[in-house]
Amino acid sequence: MKNILVIGATGQIGSELTMKLRSIYGNDHVVAGYIVGAEPKGELAESGPAEVCDVTDGEAIERIVTKYNIDAIYNLAALLSVVAEHKPLLAWHIGIDGLIKVLEVARQHNCFVFTPSSIGSFGPETPADQTPQDTIQRPRTIYGVSKVTTELLSDYYHRKYGIETRSVRFPGLISNVTPPGGGTTDYAVDIYYSAVRGEKFVCPIAQGTYMDMMYMPDALNACVQLMEADASRLVHYNGFNIASMSFAPEEIFAAIKKYRPAFEMEYNVDPLKQSIANSWPNSLDDSAARTEWDWKPSFDLDTMTQDMLEKLSARLL
Numbered sequence: 646m647k648n649i650l651v652i653g654a655t656g657q658i659g660s661e662l663t664m665k666l667r668s669i670y671g672n673d674h675v676v677a678g679y680i681v682g683a684e685p686k687g688e689l690a691e692s693g694p695a696e697v698c699d700v701t702d703g704e705a706i707e708r709i710v711t712k713y714n715i716d717a718i719y720n721l722a723a724l725l726s727v728v729a730e731h732k733p734l735l736a737w738h739i740g741i742d743g744l745i746k747v748l749e750v751a752r753q754h755n756c757f758v759f760t761p762s763s764i765g766s767f768g769p770e771t772p773a774d775q776t777p778q779d780t781i782q783r784p785r786t787i788y789g790v791s792k793v794t795t796e797l798l799s800d801y802y803h804r805k806y807g808i809e810t811r812s813v814r815f816p817g818l819i820s821n822v823t824p825p826g827g828g829t830t831d832y833a834v835d836i837y838y839s840a841v842r843g844e845k846f847v848c849p850i851a852q853g854t855y856m857d858m859m860y861m862p863d864a865l866n867a868c869v870q871l872m873e874a875d876a877s878r879l880v881h882y883n884g885f886n887i888a889s890m891s892f893a894p895e896e897i898f899a900a901i902k903k904y905r906p907a908f909e910m911e912y913n914v915d916p917l918k919q920s921i922a923n924s925w926p927n928s929l930d931d932s933a934a935r936t937e938w939d940w941k942p943s944f945d946l947d948t949m950t951q952d953m954l955e956k957l958s959a960r961l962l
């Protein structure tokens with residue numbers, strides 16, 4: 646990979662992934678694509694090129710790909726699960742009409758493409774514990790429907806046109822830089838902000854609800870490692886299960902309380918978030934990713950908690 650376009654570069658994943666890619670491939674070789682109203686700021690704006698790039702505008706994508714001689718596109722534009730339930734047509738438009746635009750440009754210009762899938766691509770009929778790589782995918786949310794479609798379309802372009810489409814199924818991502826917006830797993834980020842601010846946390850997800858989660862540094866490594874993986878070893882291309890930790894609200898609360906003994910939490914369950922969470926797996930089996938491209942996370946709940954509290958405290962206090 647020599648020249649990279651990140652679509653959605655100012656979002657939760659994009660803001661950190663763009664900087665990581667710049668540190669690997671060189672600042673001038675990574676273009677931050679953003680939409681009007683979500684302009685890059687600070688280091689993201691100053692360290693390298695940036696272009697307005699709406700994922701649903703194929704001509705804009707093509708113009709940028711040509712201008713910068715792009716050979717890899719990270720397509721991160723998406724609405725998260727809860728907000729997508731409120732705006733299903735927009736979620737589909739961004740997720741799937743946008744994806745087709747990206748894939749068509751990639752086909753014309755022979756680009757690698759990374760478009761994330763999610764644990765949201767599974768549904769209530771999926772085996773919930775140690776969910777296998779290849780299994781039932783009948784999600785009940787528009788987010789999940791668009792993620793299954795993303796996996797299938799990406800596989801289709803790979804098999805039919807030989808495009809190097811690759812992706813992982815992200816768990817809930819936890820980061821101390823850009824907060825998520827409108828996801829079911831957001832509580833696992835919000836809880837750290839409450840702890841650092843010394844506030845009681847009101848948890849929208851019920852006790853005992855397990856979901857897979859991951860610290861952002863591991864998620865970023867997964868993107869880069871999969872995109873750089875030796876194609877001859879890949880059996881799967883899109884929708885790799887990746888996992889590092891699975892916990893319920895009371896467990897992340899206990900992990901934080903170890904370092905913030907005065908921290909308090911109460912529950913006020915959000916019915917939409919809870920019904921989505923109930924339809925998602927408890928934990929994924931990521932052995933295919935481990936075998937095919939040596940996936941291995943570095944953080945567990947305790948090491949992530951220490952790092953989150955330290956970084957957020959330094960920034961917020």
Ligand code: AKB
Nearest residue numbers: 725726763828829830
């Ligand atoms: C969401 O909660 O919508 C996302 C996801 C797990 O894909 N964080």
